[in-house]
Amino acid sequence: MGSPVAERSQSPRLDSKVPSGRLQEKWDIYKNSVSLVSPANKRSHHILVVGSGLAGASAAATLAGLGYNVTCFCIQDSPRRAHSIAAQGGINAAKNYPNDGDTIWRLFYDTIKGGDYRSREANVYRLAQVSNNIIDQAVAQGVPFAREYGGMLSNRSFGGAQVSRTFYARGQTGQQLLLGAYQALSHQVSMGRVKMLPRREMIDLVVANDRACGLIARNLITGELERYAGDAVLLCTGGYGNAYYLSTNAKNSNVTAAWRCYKRGAFFANPCYTQIHPTCIPVSGDYQSKLTLMSESLRNDGRVWVPKDPKDSRAPEMIPEDARDYYLERRYPSFGNLVPRDVASRAAKKECDEGRGVGETRLAVYLDFADSIRRLGEHTIRERYGNLFEMYERITGDNPYKTPMRIYPAVHYTMGGLWVDYELQSTVPGLFVLGEANFSDHGANRLGASALMQGLADGYFVIPYTLGAYLAGTRQSDQVTETHEHFATVEEEAGARIDSMLKNKGDKSPTQFHRELGRLLWDHVGMARNRTDLMSTIDAIENLKEEFWERILVPGSADRYNKNLEFAGRVADFIELGSLMARDALRREESCGGHFREEYQTPEGEAARDDEAFADVAAWEHTEQDPALHLEQLSFENVHLTKRSYK
Amino acid sequence: MIINLRVWRQEGPESPGKLVDYTVPEASEHMSFLELLDVLNEQLLADGEEPVEFDSDCREGICGSCGLMVAGIAHGPQKRTAVCQLHMRSFKDGDTITVEPFRARAFPVIRDLVVDRSAFDRIITAHGYVSVTTGSAPDANAIPIPKDTADEAMDYATCIGCGACVAACPNGSASLFTAAKIAHLGLLPQGEVESPQRVTAMVNQMDAEGFGDCSNYAECEAVCPKGISVAGIASMRRAYMKGLLSG
Amino acid sequence: MNLITALTSPVGRKVLTGATGIGLVAFVIAHMIGNLSYLPGPEAYNGYAHKLLSLGWIFYTIEILLALCFLLHAIIGISIQIRRWQARPVGYKMYKSAGKPSRSGYSARSMIFTGIILLGFLILHLISFKYGPGVAEGYTATLDNGESVRDLHRLMTEKFKEPLYAFGYPIIMILLGMHMRHGVWSALQSLGMMSRRLSPYLYALAAILGVFVAVGFLFVPLYIYFLV
C-alpha cells in the first residue's frame, strides 16, 4: 500500500458532477439545465440495458417509453426472475400518509445516518425526493400494496427509522414491484421498442474511442458469443454478495459484468462494504447451497437469547429464564432486540465464537416468540408473521410457534459497487451503473427497504434525465457497429477465457473453488476484520486464483447449455474481486457500518469511525500490477456527523 | 439416507432422452431436493460424467426458475411448495424418485431438466400489463381500493410463473397462469379499464403458443406453489364474455 | 371481437361446452322425470309422450336446439381432446394427481370416454325408440279421450324385458351420472359462475345431481325387467 497521506486527497479522476446550489434544489437545477434529446433523435439511439431487476427493468421500460431503442439482457429464462423478486420487507417513501411527521429531509437524513456517513449527500437527497413518485408509479401499474380498511395504502415501520414509511405487499414486496416493472417492460416489448434477450450473460464490455460502445454476451442456450453495439451501456446487474458462496442472494447473482467493466476501466468503489443480515436460517450442512432470509420485522416480537452455560444441551423450552442470556437486551438496554443489522449480527457472532451457539452446528442463536405469544396470543403472531413461520418450518422442519427459531447472520447486500457520479455514469463514458451494482446511495450500511427504492429511483426517474445529457453530447461519428475491430478483439479474449477453462480438465469443480473462497471471505472479510487476517487472506486468495487456473474442471462443451461453465466464469471473477475486497478492508482503518475492524473499536466493543481520515469513497482502478486507489472526499454540508449509539 | 434417482437425461431439444438411474448414498433429510441434485452433480463430476442440468435461482420459492416433476407431481409431493423448498424429509431412506422435466409442446426441452418457458413471457407481452408510461401516474392514494379487493388481487398476483400448472394439467393448459394475471389486474381499478382488450389478447396468445384447453381439472391449483385458485379461471371467462358482449 | 374467432378461442370453446352442457343437463333431467311417468301405467306415459308431440312447432324448435346442443357439444368436446394430445406430444413416464383441491377424479378424466359412449348410445337409443316401431307397426294405444296414439309404453316394456337393454341401459346411466358429476361443476366454472366461496358447494351439488339423474333413469329399466 502506498503512503496513506498521499492517498487522502481528492482524485481528479473522480468528478462527482454534483450540481451547485442548495441541497433541496440540486436535482431541479440539474433537470432545468440538462440538454434534451429530441424525439426523432431518440429513435436513432440504441441503448443496451444489462439486467432486468428493479433497476434494469424500470430503466429499459422508461427509456423505451421515451422513444429510445432498447435491448435488454438477463441471465434467467425470463426477466421476471431477476433477483429483486426475492425482496421481502418493503420499500420506503416519504409520503407521510400516516401523518407521523415524515418528510423528504427525514428520509434523506435517516439514510445518510444509517449509512454511517459514507455516502454522497446530493445523491441521497435526490433519492428521497423521487421516492414518492415510485409509489405512485407502482400503484398505477397495478402493484397490490397492502391497504387499510378505508382503502388507503398501509405503512409499516422498519429498522433505523422512527416513522412508518415502508410500503409493502405482504412478505413479497420485491416480487410485486418487479412484476410491475416487468409488465411495463413487456408493454414496451409489445410495442417493439424493447428487444428482450433472456438467457444471455454479458461477459465483456467493448470500449472504443474511450467510450462504452457495446458488449459481448454469451447465449446460454447455444453457447454462442454475440456482439451488441449501442450508444450507451446501462449496467443493472445487481450485487456481489455471492462472492461469499453462502448468502441470501440467488444462485445466479454474480459480479461478472461489473468485474469485466472494472477490467475495462470502470473504478470499483468501496468493495469491502457488505451487509450481513442478522436473521437468517442457519447453515445445516456442507451441501447447503444458499441461505434464506427471515425478515427483519421478526425482531419486533421475537427475543434473542443463548443459554448462559455453553454446555447446556437441554431443549430450549426446558431452559429456565435464569439460565438464559438475552444478550441484546442486556448489552443495549434502550434498543434491545431492535439494534441495527450490523450490531445485531456482530453480537450473534460474538456469542457463537465464545461457544454459546446453539443447534447441531452451534452456529445459531435463538429467536424466541414464546413471550409474545403469551402476551398477544398465537392468532396475532400468526397474522403478523404467518408466512415467515411457514417458510421457516418448511426449511427446518421445526414449528416456531412451539420452539424458538434458530437464526444466524448471513451476507445479504453489498453497498460497494462500480463508482458512479451524480449522473450514474462510471469512469468509462457511456457506461452507466444502476441499482445494487453501483456504490451510490447507501454508504457503509443500507437501511431496510431502501434498496428497492434506490433501484427504482435510478431506473424510473434518474437515468431518463442523465442519459439524455450524455447522448446529447455524443456525435454521430462516435457511433460504432458490431463490425468495429474492438468487438472482434474483445470477443476473442472472452472466447479464449472460456476455452482455457474447458480445456484445463483439472480435478476441482467450480463449486469447490467457490466454497473455499466463500470460507476465506466469511472468516476474514466478514462480520469482523483485522489487519493480520486481511493480509494473509490477500495471499490466500492469490494462491486460490493460481490454483483455479491449474485445477479447474469444467465438464462438457461451450456450444450448449452448460451451467458449470457459467459458474466457473463467475467464480473466477469472484476470486479476483475477493482480493480487492480484502485490500479495501485493509485500507479502511476504521470501523463504519458493515465494515468492522477489530483494531478500531471503543472500549465497549462498539465501532469506532474515523471521520478525519476516512470520510471518503475508495475507488479502485484496475492496472496490470496492484489495483490503484483513487479517493472521492465526501463533504457534509447539510448534516452533522454524529456517533451511532444504541445503548 | 440413501436416495435412488431416476433422472431424465436429454442432450438437446432434438435428441431422444431417457431415464437414467443414479444413487446418492449420503443424502440428508435437511437437504432441499435441489441440493440433493447438487450433490449428485458433484458426484457425477468426480466420476468424469456430465452433470444433470436443471434451472434454479432464488432457491426460496419466489423466482419461479425451478420446476421439476418429482415422483410424478409437479414440484413434488409437498403442498404449496416449489421444488427448491421441498426438503428430503418428505422422503424415506431408500426411496426411488423419478425426476422428469415439465412437459408441454409450448415448453420444449433445452437439455436434461431445463425447459424453455418463454411462452409465458409472450403471454404477458400480449397484454399482461397496465398501459401506463413512467411519470404519468396520479397520487398513489387518489383511487381508494377496498382492502378485500386489494387482498384478492394480491392472491392472484403472487403467481411466480413457474409453469407447474401447465406441467400438471392433463391438458397442458396455461389457463391458471394466464387467469392469475388477468384476475390480478382486472380486480384493480387501474387495470380494469383495459380489461376487455387484455383478456382477448392474452387468451389468443395462449392459444397461439399451443397450450391445451382447460377442462377444469384443477390439478393446476393442487400443484401451484402459491395456491392460486381456479376461481381465477372462472373470472377470466367472465371477463371474456363481458368483452364479447360489449363488442 | 369477431364472434366466430371469439367462440373458437380457448375460452370461447369452453363457454360453448359449458352452455351446451347445461342445456343437455336440463334436457336429461326433464327426460328422466318424463320417463318416470311410465310407472303409473300406459295411460299416463303414452299421454305424456303424445302431449309433447302435440306442442307442434315449439316441440320441433326444442328438438332442433337439442340436436344442435348435442352436435356442438360433441364436436367441441372431441376437439378439446385432440388439442390435449397436441399440447403434450411427449408424455410423462410417471404421473400422479396431486390430490386435493384437484378435481381430476375418475369422472373428470373419463369425460371423453363417457361422452363418446353417450354419443354411441344416443344413436342406438334413437333407433330403438324415436325411430323404432310406431303406429305403422301396430304399436297403437287408445287414450281415455279416445285418441289413438303410438304405444310407447308397450315398446318400452318389450325392450326392457330383453336383458341386453335391461342391464345395458343402467350401465350407460351410471356413465351418464359420472359425466354429470364432473360436468355440472365444470360447466358452472366454464361459464364463470364459480367463486372461491361457492366452489365447494357447487362441486357437491354436481355429485348429487349426477347420482339423482343416474338413479332416476336406471330405475325404470330395472323395474320393468324384474317387476313388470
Ligand SMILES: Cc1cc2nc3c(=O)[nH]c(=O)nc-3n(C[C@H](O)[C@H](O)[C@H](O)COP(=O)(O)OP(=O)(O)OC[C@H]3O[C@@H](n4cnc5c(N)ncnc54)[C@H](O)[C@@H]3O)c2cc1C
Ligand atoms: C432475500 C433478500 C431480501 C431483500 N429484501 C429487501 C427489502 O425488503 N427491501 C429492500 O429495499 N431491499 C431488499 N433487498 C435488496 C434488494 O432486493 C436488492 O438490492 C435489489 O433488488 C437489487 O436490484 P437490482 O435491479 O440492482 O439487481 P437484481 O435484481 O439483482 O438484478 C440483476 C439483473 O442483472 C442480470 N445480470 C446479472 N449479471 C448479468 C450478466 N453478466 N449478464 C446479463 N445479465 C446479468 C440478472 O439476470 C438480473 O436480471 C433484499 C435482498 C435479498 C437478497
Ligand code: HEM
Ligand atoms: C353426445 C355425447 C357427448 C359427448 C361426446 C360429450 C363429451 C364431452 C366432453 C369431452 C366433455 C369435456 C369437455 C372438456 O374437457 O372441457 C364434456 C363436458 C360436459 N358434458 Fe358432455 N358429452 C356428451 C353428452 C353429454 C350429455 C348428454 C350431457 C348432459 C348430461 C353432457 C354434459 C356435459 C357437461 C355439463 C359438461 C361440462 C362442460 C364444461 O366443462 O364446460 N354431455 N362432454
Ligand code: HEM
Ligand atoms: C332409461 C333411460 C331412458 C329411457 C327409458 C329413454 C326413453 C326414451 C324414449 C321412449 C324415447 C322416445 C320418445 C319419442 O320418440 O317420442 C326417447 C327419446 C330420446 N331420448 Fe331417451 N331414454 C332414456 C335415456 C336417455 C338418455 C340418457 C339420453 C341422453 C343422452 C336420451 C336421449 C333421448 C333423446 C335425444 C330422445 C329423442 C327426443 C326427441 O327428439 O323426441 N335418452 N327416450
Ligand code: SF4
Ligand atoms: S399459477 Fe401457480 S403453478 Fe402456475 S405459474 Fe403461477 S405460480 Fe406456477
Ligand code: F3S
Ligand atoms: S389442471 Fe388444467 S384443465 Fe384447467 S383447471 Fe387446471 S388448467
Ligand code: FES
Ligand atoms: S429456485 Fe426460485 S422458486 Fe425455486
